[in-house]
Amino acid sequence: MFGTPTYQAVFFLVAVLSLIFIFLLGYTFWTRTKNKYWNRYGRKFKDMFTPLIFDYVDSARKSNDADAVVKKVTRRIQDIELFIDLVDNMTEILSGDDRQKLRWLINNPRIEHYYRKKLNSTRRGDQLLACVYYAKSGVVELKVAVELFELCSSKNIKVAFGAAKALQSSTNHEMRFYALKDFFLRKDATELMIGELLHLFHHNSNPIYQTSDQSLKQLLLDKNIRKERKEIVIKYISHHNFYEYSTFLHQYLQKILYRPDNKSLIKHLIAAIGVLRVEEAALLVRNYAVYPDPDLRVCCVEALNQLGGEENLLFITTMLLDIEFDVRKRIIQTLVQDPDDGHLLLEKFMLTHLKFITKIWSSDLQSHDMFVIVNKLQSITQGIRIASANKKQHLKSTRP
Amino acid sequence: MIEIIEWLIISYFLTLNSVYLLLVVGSLIYIRRQMQQSDVVKPTALFKSGIYKTISILVPAYNEAENIIESIESLLRLEYPEYEIIVINDGSSDDTISRLTKHFNLEPTELFYKESISHEPIKAIYTSPEIPNFTVIDKENGGKSDALNAGINVSDFDLICSIDADSILEQDVLKKLIQTFVRYKDTVAAGGIVRVINGCKIRNREIEEIHVPDGFFARLQSVEYLRAFLFGRVGWDYLKSLLIISGAFGIFDRKAIVEIGGYLTNSVGEDIELIIRLHSHFLREKKPYNIRFLPEPICWTEVPTDYKSLRNQRNRWHRGLADSLWRHKYMLFNPTYGRLGMLVLPFFLVFELFGPIIILLSYLYIGILFMIPGYADVGFVTLFFAVSILYGMVVSLISVLAEEVAYKTYTSTKDILVLTAYSFIENLGYRQLHSIWQVSGIVDFIRGNTSWGNMKREGFKVHPESETARE
Numbered sequence: 001m002f003g004t005p006t007y008q009a010v011f012f013l014v015a016v017l018s019l020i021f022i023f024l025l026g027y028t029f030w031t032r033t034k035n036k037y038w039n040r041y042g043r044k045f046k047d048m049f050t051p052l053i054f055d056y057v058d059s060a061r062k063s064n065d066a067d068a069v070v071k072k073v074t075r076r077i078q079d080i081e082l083f084i085d086l087v088d089n090m091t092e093i094l095s096g097d098d099r100q101k102l103r104w105l106i107n108n109p110r111i112e113h114y115y116r117k118k119l120n121s122t123r124r125g126d127q128l129l130a131c132v133y134y135a136k137s138g139v140v141e142l143k144v145a146v147e148l149f150e151l152c153s154s155k156n157i158k159v160a161f162g163a164a165k166a167l168q169s170s171t172n173h174e175m176r177f178y179a180l181k182d183f184f185l186r187k188d189a190t191e192l193m194i195g196e197l198l199h200l201f202h203h204n205s206n207p208i209y210q211t212s213d214q215s216l217k218q219l220l221l222d223k224n225i226r227k228e229r230k231e232i233v234i235k236y237i238s239h240h241n242f243y244e245y246s247t248f249l250h251q252y253l254q255k256i257l258y259r260p261d262n263k264s265l266i267k268h269l270i271a272a273i274g275v276l277r278v279e280e281a282a283l284l285v286r287n288y289a290v291y292p293d294p295d296l297r298v299c300c301v302e303a304l305n306q307l308g309g310e311e312n313l314l315f316i317t318t319m320l321l322d323i324e325f326d327v328r329k330r331i332i333q334t335l336v337q338d339p340d341d342g343h344l345l346l347e348k349f350m351l352t353h354l355k356f357i358t359k360i361w362s363s364d365l366q367s368h369d370m371f372v373i374v375n376k377l378q379s380i381t382q383g384i385r386i387a388s389a390n391k392k393q394h395l396k397s398t399r400p
Numbered sequence: 401m402i403e404i405i406e407w408l409i410i411s412y413f414l415t416l417n418s419v420y421l422l423l424v425v426g427s428l429i430y431i432r433r434q435m436q437q438s439d440v441v442k443p444t445a446l447f448k449s450g451i452y453k454t455i456s457i458l459v460p461a462y463n464e465a466e467n468i469i470e471s472i473e474s475l476l477r478l479e480y481p482e483y484e485i486i487v488i489n490d491g492s493s494d495d496t497i498s499r500l501t502k503h504f505n506l507e508p509t510e511l512f513y514k515e516s517i518s519h520e521p522i523k524a525i526y527t528s529p530e531i532p533n534f535t536v537i538d539k540e541n542g543g544k545s546d547a548l549n550a551g552i553n554v555s556d557f558d559l560i561c562s563i564d565a566d567s568i569l570e571q572d573v574l575k576k577l578i579q580t581f582v583r584y585k586d587t588v589a590a591g592g593i594v595r596v597i598n599g600c601k602i603r604n605r606e607i608e609e610i611h612v613p614d615g616f617f618a619r620l621q622s623v624e625y626l627r628a629f630l631f632g633r634v635g636w637d638y639l640k641s642l643l644i645i646s647g648a649f650g651i652f653d654r655k656a657i658v659e660i661g662g663y664l665t666n667s668v669g670e671d672i673e674l675i676i677r678l679h680s681h682f683l684r685e686k687k688p689y690n691i692r693f694l695p696e697p698i699c700w701t702e703v704p705t706d707y708k709s710l711r712n713q714r715n716r717w718h719r720g721l722a723d724s725l726w727r728h729k730y731m732l733f734n735p736t737y738g739r740l741g742m743l744v745l746p747f748f749l750v751f752e753l754f755g756p757i758i759i760l761l762s763y764l765y766i767g768i769l770f771m772i773p774g775y776a777d778v779g780f781v782t783l784f785f786a787v788s789i790l791y792g793m794v795v796s797l798i799s800v801l802a803e804e805v806a807y808k809t810y811t812s813t814k815d816i817l818v819l820t821a822y823s824f825i826e827n828l829g830y831r832q833l834h835s836i837w838q839v840s841g842i843v844d845f846i847r848g849n850t851s852w853g854n855m856k857r858e859g860f861k862v863h864p865e866s867e868t869a870r871e
Contacts, residue, residue, distance in 0.1 A: 006779045006780075006782055006783040006786075007779075007782070009783060009786055009787075010782055010783070010786040010790070013786050013787075013790040013791055013794060014790065016794055017790060017793055017794050017797065020794060020797050020798060020801060021797060021820070023801070024797060024800065024801045024804065024816075024820060025817075025820070027801065027804060027805070028804055028813055028816045029813065031804075031808070032808075032813055035808075161441070190441070190582075190583045191451060191582050191583065191585075192441050192445060192446060192579055192582055192583055193441055195445045195446060195448070195449035195451050195582075196441060196442055196445030196448075196449070198449055199445055199448040199449050203448075228585065232449060232451055235449065235450045235451055236449045236450060236451075238450070239449065239450025240450075325514040326514075329512055329513075329514075332512065382512065383512040385510075386510040386511065386512040387512060389509075389510060390509060390510070390511075393507070393509060393529075394529075
């Protein structure tokens, strides 16, 4: 049954095995030796250029002074990359004028010219290198910006993201906003990319804060931008405590209709309203606090707690008999932690309900529903006791 | 008839090794693509834009007095903005709890939580006044799954991360894995690469140098981990059909776990069972979900180095697989469960569960052929050894090559040479022995054995002179 083809198969497998074996050994030795060589070369390069750059920083007066140092770097890709990395690392330890002098090195026409060529290349790797360079050096020329915008619409998400990041280093706000918005509209962009780009956009726009403020609003109002991405913008606003958005977020929440596809967006808005303490939105949050979605109710309790005030706390107390454990737990924690009237409200709640239970117990109205309420009240009592004890313990341990 | 049997045997081995080869090669391409992506996207953006999730790390501990303090100290150093550690002392008979109490100045406390998943009674809960994100639960013994269920109940965060007390995590493990949850919406579980720690140089419970172990069995397992646990799982993930997230390390959406009722306490393969149940639940409910595998080394675990412990471990793993497939047999060839029910689970049934039986029967068949004069067909025997052993060697060797191309994890060239040698040796005896352990696992499963078996552990104690993990 098994004749010549058998031996052919065996021979084939042995040949494949031998080839892989030889390739594996060759690859291992070659790549490891190559890595060792480049590591050694990198160290030597650093040893040679670090003192040169420090001398340059001490003596440089104008941007042309960078020419002397840059001329010493050969036109090899490795050397230029090493040089940029070195300058980049030094930027982290130097400040003020010295940092500006280091920028002269990175922005030197010789280096810029080199990367401009890479930007015009059709090779993806070259384009990415150029994007990384312009993200560091800043996009000054319009021509470069046009090239980068072209790359922004690349089918390759990596190149497009690199170009959008590079454009965030421009001083032209409109340019940066369009790059950001274009990227927000891409279907293949991940939330990680969106988050990073948003941070770069905002972080780099400190001097033009007011205009950037308007831009984030535009992103939220754009109907073509997906809701998950808008949620990232809202989270970003609350994470960085951008109080100037308070009124806008309130108005935005007012405009949104409660629909299953809007639930998550609404939760994000309510959470942000709590963090930013948008007191005028309290009524709206209280309205949402009675909606059937338990996560939304927990979110509202947290927001109302952050907003504070007697009215909000009183409202939270009325929710203590909520069907969901998580909601009840959050309310107890909120009220116990409240330094003012929280414990009084809890006490009042318990007294009212204990009286009610005693009445029911002594009467003939006992039913299954009553048992449920009694159990819930027992759980609440236990929760209050535990939360209060933990608070006391915490205070004791933090006291000097 | 004989011809049909022989062709079936050959086809079986050919299919098995070809699938593994495809998984390894496919995953290598996938990993390269992932790595290129990670060059551009910086994970720190997550924390700057506030889109991360909070994580509770659950550490079930049973008689872990030797390792527990170092383990927790290491976990407290993880790089992540918002996480808590919950140690669950599962009725240890050693001094695990007293060591924890003494070292971290723990004080008894009470926590207000809902027992969404049932578990053995909790004796006490401790917290540390100095470390606010650290809680210890002392409970009656109920097994690892039971301990994890107690931890899930007490946890208040978005995600839960279950780890073994004897594992070492990379410092940025949470930062890496959280990306999966952000990138793929509706992710309910994510795992990462678990690697062999034996042989690595450790300082302050951090891996300083990565080497292959010295022991024979540990080295064999290093190759095995590369082939099956690394590239195998990446391949299944690529096909969106991941069935296992290692019990040594995994992150889960807390609500999803509570929704399916937590870990099963009477299963020895709690990790695979949980993942199959997650698939089953979300597919049945037609809810969108993702179960992903991050192809980056994130968790280091000690592998058994002695024959008996290894045998017990593999026996248990196979019992776990049998148990999980048996519990979820309704999914097999059921179109409701899509690709998983029609392709992946049947593959696991035929090639993973029954594979060892077929392998051993094939060897038995060849033995019988040689014993009956005139029946032995040299051509068949040669082809059999070619497709089972030679092809197996090709797959193992490609796994080592893939590791070298993708990660270059091992520090020296010598390590790669050792792995190369063991990818040959592995196929000459160890895999056959492994099949015997697996078959005994199936027998034990049928007998109803649910014990975990003994596993001898050396721990991460480091010698003052040389800080190499003892084997």
